[in-house]
Amino acid sequence: MPAMKKLALCLGLIGGLAIASSTIAQAADDPELIFKKNTVFHLLSPDAKLATYVIDDPQIDGVACYFTIPEQGGWTGWAGFATQRSETSIACRQVGPVKINAKFAQGVDIYEQRRSLFFKTMHIVRGCDPKRNVLVYMSYTDKLIDGSPQNSTSTVPLMPWGADAAPKCGDFLTP
Secondary structure, eight states: OOHHHHHHHHHHHHHHHHHHHHHHHHHTTOOEEEEEEEEEOOSSSOOEEEEEEEEEOSSEEEEEEEEEEEEOOHHHHHHTOSOOOOOOEEEEEEEEEEEEOSOBOTTEEEEEEESSSSSEEEEEEEEEETTTTEEEEEEEEEESSSOOOOEEEEEEEOOOBTTBOOOOGGGGBOO
């Protein structure tokens, strides 16, 4: 087998395994899609879009985070080979009585999503402002070599819900 065919076969196998592993890893905790909006029209390939998703905080009942991320269009975006843009936006809200199920550290990841085959990941992290009893959420992307300053922050003041008193987030922080 000629060297070029061997190289092409190896690269195809590596790319296929990378896509399969990222799809499998993501499938367990996929966010719920709310809607997508086209931003760039492509005549013969998929359009670029902004996609809005929601996730429930996995450790805190009663808090949901909505985030919007760009999705690259074109054939490379469709095939999963495009490096996605770094911009993110986030808005988190109390959607029911809040129950904090476990202690947590400041800046702990509650969700992450690969934004390229190997080097870029979008994170949503949680913290607590104990003085004001407010949960603080930040979304950002990082890259293996150099990070991105693109980020967004949202806060959730913990309030009573019906007869349920609001927990104190500072009581659940680990030192």
